[in-house]
Amino acid sequence: SQTIHQWPATLVQPVGSPLSLECTVEGTSNPNLYWYRQAAGRGLQLLFYSVGIGQISSEVPQNLSASRPQDRQFILSSKKLLLSDSGFYLCAWSTSGASTDTQYFGPGTRLTVL
Amino acid sequence: AQKVTQAQTEISVVEKEDVTLDCVYETRDTTYYLFWYKQPPSGELVFLIRRNSFDEQNEISGRYSWNFQKSTSSFNFTITASQVVDSAVYFCALDLGGGSYIPTFGRGTSLIVHP
Numbered sequence: 001s002q003t004i005h006q007w008p009a010t011l012v013q014p015v016g017s018p019l020s021l022e023c024t025v026e027g028t029s030n031p032n033l034y035w036y037r038q039a040a041g042r043g044l045q046l047l048f049y050s051v052g053i054g055q056i057s058s059e060v061p062q063n064l065s066a067s068r069p070q071d072r073q074f075i076l077s078s079k080k081l082l083l084s085d086s087g088f089y090l091c092a093w094s095t096s097g098a099s100t101d102t103q104y105f106g107p108g109t110r111l112t113v114l
Numbered sequence: 115a116q117k118v119t120q121a122q123t124e125i126s127v128v129e130k131e132d133v134t135l136d137c138v139y140e141t142r143d144t145t146y147y148l149f150w151y152k153q154p155p156s157g158e159l160v161f162l163i164r165r166n167s168f169d170e171q172n173e174i175s176g177r178y179s180w181n182f183q184k185s186t187s188s189f190n191f192t193i194t195a196s197q198v199v200d201s202a203v204y205f206c207a208l209d210l211g212g213g214s215y216i217p218t219f220g221r222g223t224s225l226i227v228h229p
Binding site: 049059106110 | 158
């Protein structure tokens with residue numbers, strides 16, 4: 001069966017510090033991978049998605065970036081965090097090439113920028 | 115463009131009451147997929163159901179049931195005999211499939227079940 005991991009679970013960082021959040025998927029190959037952010041108020045904002053190694057699509061311009069160095073690894077980064085980067089970050093995967101892309105989510109990372 | 119509306123921001127019920135969460139969607143495509151997810155206080159979104167646009171049969175899974183009506187572009191979710199563990203934020207989503215990659219999520223409905 002497939003599982004998705006995210007770490008760290010929680011993170012408190014000062015403004016201006018770098019960020020690296022990691023997401024890995026097990027039990028599937030060549031998944032589509034996604035990063036979402038959920039700020040207070042619960043709406044889900046799609047940040048990035050990837051359909052393959054090295055292929056990243058950005059949905060929202062911001063000071064965040066994403067990379068996919070391996071098939072089942074997705075990393076969210078920032079060189080300098082802003083207060084507005086605080087939120088709950090969710091990674092998700094779906095089956096590549098499927099007629100419908102049911103997304104399965106990881107446990108999330110709660111980021112607080114002070 | 116696609117749109118999903120969950121007009122109910124928050125619903126509060128007492129345990130054992132039935133509750134229906136509304137979801138209205140907009141799309142011009144004839145092939146699409148609808149989803150419901152549950153987000154408990156722990157934060158992880160849990161997949162509940164997927165429905166394709168060609169299957170309007172209602173679905174029942176234990177205390178959960180879903181009513182898909184293309185005529186009203188709605189995909190409503192009913193919890194029968196609600197329990198405290200049902201307290202969560204529930205999201206409805208729409209995906210065009212075929213490698214569209216990007217589903218459209220509603221803003222979610224917060225359900226609070228009081229003992």
